[in-house]
Amino acid sequence: MTLPQIWRSAALPFRLLGIARVLARHDALAAVEDLQVFPTLVAFLRRLGPHGVPGRPGEKLARALVALGPSFIKLGQFLATRADLIGEAMAADLAQLHDRLPPFPTEAARRAIERELGRPLDAVFLAFDPKPVSAASIAQVHFALTRPAGDEDLADGQAEPRAVAVKVLRPGIERAFERDLNLFYWLARLAERAQPRLRRLKPVELVDLFAETVRCEMDLRLEAAAASELASNFAGDDSYVVPEVDWERTGRRVLTMSRVSGIPLDDRAALLAAGQDIPRILEVAATIFFNQVFRDGFFHGDQHPGNMMVTESGAIAAVDFGIMGRLDRTTRYFLADMLLATLARDYRRLAQVHVDAGFLPPGQSEELFAQALRSVCEPIFGRPLQRISFARLLGQLLSLTESFSMPVQPQLVLLQKNMLMAEGVSRQLDPSLNIWLLAEPLIAEWVRVNRGPEARVREGAETLVQGLQRLPDLLRQLETAARQVADEGIKLHPEVLAALDRRRSTARLALAACALAGAALALAAVALVR
Structure with a gap:
């Protein structure tokens, strides 16, 4: 064993003790206790911490994860997409996890930009705002003006300065993440050995997926590529604005995009004051969501209101493309067939759709699965259409995975998370409307063309x-x-x-x-x- 490995092994107990203290201070061990992971140890640690801290278990856990730092914030956001593992209530609380941290010094951002782009900051930008407009766990964003071609040898053909947003990774974030990732792997292996019932959830593979997700977020070239692909999908559609990537000023640790501005999508008062038509905005949002999911199979994976805004023209603009979802054609057909069978209340057909997709393992009773589907869906149909949450319906269907030993479909879980966000914003803007009913004609036409x-x-x-x-x-x-x-x-x-x-x-x-x-x-x- 090398000296660094010996040091890490010796430091591990102190690291775990520090994490336990933070969880106990926020009374967040109740959330861990609900998961029945090491119940005796957790119950003992809970007695050492405060009690009566306000909030639900998931809310307390979210506050503790923020206190633990960037890697744990990202872990919380990742777990928010896995209601099948932690339950809908805790997933909903973690979905509200605010990814905001104190900004790092502007001088560090300047050095990172100069190192990544290989030239002085003043040679790249005519002006650079030292105060960041946002600071999150992975990166922070500064506004800037580009230096036109001609002042310096930049081959972007721009004769005038352009307003841009510059995203810069936090210094040392990769090293900090790898350190915490080793801890997550250790805990996952320990959970597999100590808790046999958790092996079905494959905790080590779960950490693998989490690691892959965050490593992609920490390579800003991949985010730039995602934004470029999304913009290409909506080329010629003025209802959806995706910032243009400035590839000349983009690298692994720096991303520069055209600046967009507007009113946050969930600010009803500001939208009304600006003369915006709320029902039309919701119709546009529903159309955009449909086109991303069904037409393109490529969707923005983090569509919370902080990443969505309404421009002066009434278009919807998006930012932050670090998390994206993909649905292949087979999965989109599965969703369409599932929707048709659900609306027809044909639960045998709905069960057969899962069998055809390979989701129901061999040996599981198709008739019993159809009965379970009925138990989930029937309570929904007694409600007014405006009150039906299709996101929660999809979530409940996915929750059957444990009972029938079905493999988890991460792409569908991410889709369900974004549907929940969309429904939340829709009801906040106009409780009388159901955003999915606005997209019904598009869905019906797509189903007719693709599954008729x-x-x-x-x-x-x-x-x-x-x-x-x-x-x-x-x-x-x-x-x-x-x-x-x-x-x-x-x-x-x-x-x-x-x-x-x-x-x-x-x-x-x-x-x-x-x-x-x-x-x-x-x-x-x-x-x-x-």
Whole structure:
């Protein structure tokens, strides 16, 4: 064992003691106790701390995580997306975790920018506001004006200064995160050994996913790429504003983007004072959310009001693209089929959708799962549409994972978290509206085009074409194998040679059958269109 490893091992008990003291001071051990992790030890530590601290267990835990620093704040935000592990109430409390820390010195930001961009700050920016506009656990943001091309040799073709926002990573954040990450891994392995019931949750793999998420956030080039992709998806759509990336002034630890301004999306009074139409804003927000999730399969993964604003023109602008979600076409089809079965109250079909997607493990009763789905969905349908929370419905469906040993779908959990945020803002702006009903025409059209009869024919035709494309390769492989047998004199049993001939003949027959099937599908498609 190396000296640093020995030092870390010796320091671990003191580190754990310090964490326990912070949790106890905020009476946050109650949240850990609810999870039944090391209950005897936690109960003992609780007796040493204060009692009667106001707030729910999740709220106390959120305050303790802020006190513990950046890595723990990020851990809390990550756990907020895992209601399947910690419960809906605690997940909702951690979702409100404010990622705000005291700013680090401007001189440190200046040095980081100069080191990353390889030139003096004054050569890059005409003006740089020393006071940050926001400071979070990973980075802080300063406003600046770019120095036009011509003053310095910057090949961005800009003749005038541009107002930009410059995001700079906290000094030493990578080292601090890696130190805390080692602790999280140690605790995860300890939990697996000491608490066998926690093995199903795969705590080490959970830490792996958390580490991957935060490491991506700490490479600002990846955030720049995400913003660029999102902007490309909405090119020509004036209702959604994504800041433009200034690639000339962007690196791993520095991100420069065009500056956007507006009214926070949840500030009803300010929006009304500015003459904004609240129902129209909600309709725009619903359309944007639908397009990101269903049309593109690429969505902003942290759409809290601090990251969303309404511009003077009534468009919605977004910032902070460190957390993004992706849904492949198969998952989007699953969501659509699940929505159709749920609205039809066809719980056998809803269970079959999960089976088809591979979510329900073999050996689990499909009938019992359908019954569990009914128990979750039926209470929803007795409410007025305005009061139905589709985000909570999705969350309750996902909560069935533990009962039926189903694998957790992180992309759907992140989607559900953002749906909760959207519903919260919607109800704050206009409690009489349901944001998802505003998007209903778009969803219905998407489902018709992608999951209706025409889509099924098209899907069958695409499968057929893919099969036809593979057949020539199969024939070539059979011909090659036959030539090798003839040329190299490999002696095969006569039955094997006969089987090769039969397979080659079968492939040719399959090619002809596929051609006939393709013609039939084409005729069916024409009939449906008519």
